[in-house]
Amino acid sequence: xxxxxxxxxxxxxxxxxxxxxxxxxxxxxxxxxxxxxxxxxxxxxxxxxxxxxxxxxxxxxxxxxxxxxxxxxxxxxxxxxxxxxxxxxxxxxxxxxxxxxxxxxxxxxxxxxxxxxxxxxxxxxxxxxxxxxxxxxxxxxxxxxxxxxxxxxxxxxxxxxxxxxxxxxxxxxxxxxxxxxxxxxxxxxxxxxxxxxxxxxxxxxxxxxxxxxxxxxxxxxxxxxxx
Ligand code: CTP
Ligand code: CA
Numbered sequence: 001x002x003x004x005x006x007x008x009x010x011x012x013x014x015x016x017x018x019x020x021x022x023x024x025x026x027x028x029x030x031x032x033x034x035x036x037x038x039x040x041x042x043x044x045x046x047x048x049x050x051x052x053x054x055x056x057x058x059x060x061x062x063x064x065x066x067x068x069x070x071x072x073x074x075x076x077x078x079x080x081x082x083x084x085x086x087x088x089x090x091x092x093x094x095x096x097x098x099x100x101x102x103x104x105x106x107x108x109x110x111x112x113x114x115x116x117x118x119x120x121x122x123x124x125x126x127x128x129x130x131x132x133x134x135x136x137x138x139x140x141x142x143x144x145x146x147x148x149x150x151x152x153x154x155x156x157x158x159x160x161x162x163x164x165x166x167x168x169x170x171x172x173x174x175x176x177x178x179x180x181x182x183x184x185x186x187x188x189x190x191x192x193x194x195x196x197x198x199x200x201x202x203x204x205x206x207x208x209x210x211x212x213x214x215x216x217x218x219x220x221x222x223x224x225x226x227x
Contacts, residue, residue: 010053020060036101038062137168160194
């Protein structure tokens, strides 16, 4: 179980991972973003390549170099671009992990010219983005493993189980972003796997690379059960 170097248990598997946050433009110079660093998603991609997977990484703008050995690297900005990149490739994937922090809302209107200060306030009107994980869940084919993430600041277990059920994920990797050492920007993460039936597996504080290894151990087990 600790022989991380030797494991090639994703050989022949197609794995799609989303990473980083999305950016929703307001005008040519401004956008709405979030605190995702992309580190967890990139750690997952690195681990999947190491284990022999054919890995597609769909990434929002992050300050990380794509890991070597990817089958495909797709850079996106807006949530709708991410949705297009993911949904067009989803049918052929064995494993899909949605580690990206997708913007829940986008501006109703994107100004073509830079918005000037003028003399009034700027009132933003935001509309909901498509929920990529929920769409993937609805379209999930037998044998495909779908994993979501949930960054929560309260009621982690209840929110996580509800999210797994509602979105059709095999499990959700939940972390309490209000805890030290967990979440945005950190190199470590303290996560709990939450299954749709409410079962949980809690891990101690680990490096994001070690968390990635535990996630793929769980995924490989699920892939084995579905065969
Ligand atoms: N997700 C997605 N598309 C969205 C929003 C979220 O695919 N438009 C995915 C995320 O990538 C993550 C999971 O859904 O894997 C949970 O994201 P989270 O933000 O925790 O949940 P939401 O359903 O957006 O609920 P809320 O933010 O209100 O807690
Ligand atoms: Ca959200």
